[in-house]
Amino acid sequence: MVTRHGDRPRVGRAARSPRVTGTVDTDLHPGVGVVCLGESMVTFLPSLPGRLADVPSFARTIGGAESNVACALAAAGHTVKWVSRVGADGFGDHLVDAIAAYGVDTSGVRRDPDRPTGIYFRTATDRATDAHEVAYYRAGSAASAMAPGTLSYDDLWAGRVLHVSGITAALSDDCLALMRELTARAPGRPLVSFDVNHRPGLWRDGSGARVLLDLARGADLVFVGEDEAADAWDLHGGDAIRAALPEPATLVVKRGSAGATVYEREVGGTGRGADTGTRGTGRGVDGGADTGTRGTGLGVDIGTGGSGRGADTVTSVPALRVDVVAPVGAGDAFAAGFLSATLRGLPAAARLRHGHLMAAATLTVPGDLGTPPSRADADRLADLDDAAWGTLRLGPGWTAATEQEVRTP
16 A cells, blocks of 8 residues: 655745545645656756857756646645656756755655756747757656656655656656556556647657557546647547547647637546545545545546546636747646646636636746746636636736736736
């Protein structure tokens, strides 16, 4: 049986403890909400626009899909753990310190004395354009040595949710083996959240599309962009993606400026879904050991796969109008917002709106991480009626704006 290591949220702002569906509150049942596994790298942002060859200097920051999610969740008041490997070097020191400063538990990070911490440089240009350049120095990195047996399940299964992405699977054969192990359905595992994050350049043998589809089928909650599903799998539209991915209880299809759609299938029987019977072996959702009868749980929102799948409930929410500064990291922020609202037991439309709001916080800053709105402000904006939501426009600095300023179209 896997035990949890939990403590109170450690954030820069006043800690805001997440709620779950039902009457269980994490103030009474402290524990880790989300564990994020993946490589983070030291990121160098250009001081000026232009080709990498012409940029005179760079500012150092951090970047990594899974650590971005961890930092955003911690800044939003959740208890989060980041699990990874970094080199025993100055860049590794910087990564661990910078991520911990957000309030993320980094005790699951291992140091590798023989391999370096990954770094990369990028231009200021939108990733979607041909002018965008990224220079990665991650081959043979410490994180690429992650493999089954090198990381502790006391760390990996410490939370109610384990969040991973397809980037990890592309780093090495050992990393792929680890991802296959973590997405294999097993009694007592936490809910597995998987962001497809298809990066064709990382898959030198061209196997990425097939591998990512297989991994997604083993997850409970999947995030995928409509554009990347078209590129990787030649699937067009949310319904086609859902038909190819019937296994996850929850599928979130991101549709860019059009918004996002969530497909949810009610789960009964053996999973942590809406069933109210007894469970077999495994962990209780409140952070302790399973004692048999389920009282309250995380609900259909984050139920794991099991027997008795029902029909999908489909919910769509349009995207916000945002004055974009830089698009990098927006998908990670969306996942963090959706997971935050999921941990709190919010309904589907609210979860999508919180995803859009967290993404807007990152879209309006130059780096990979934005400052999220306070929970009160996020809840207020997520509760707007459809007409007010449709007229909302957010620009740089909006998370620090007053209520009247944020409401101004």
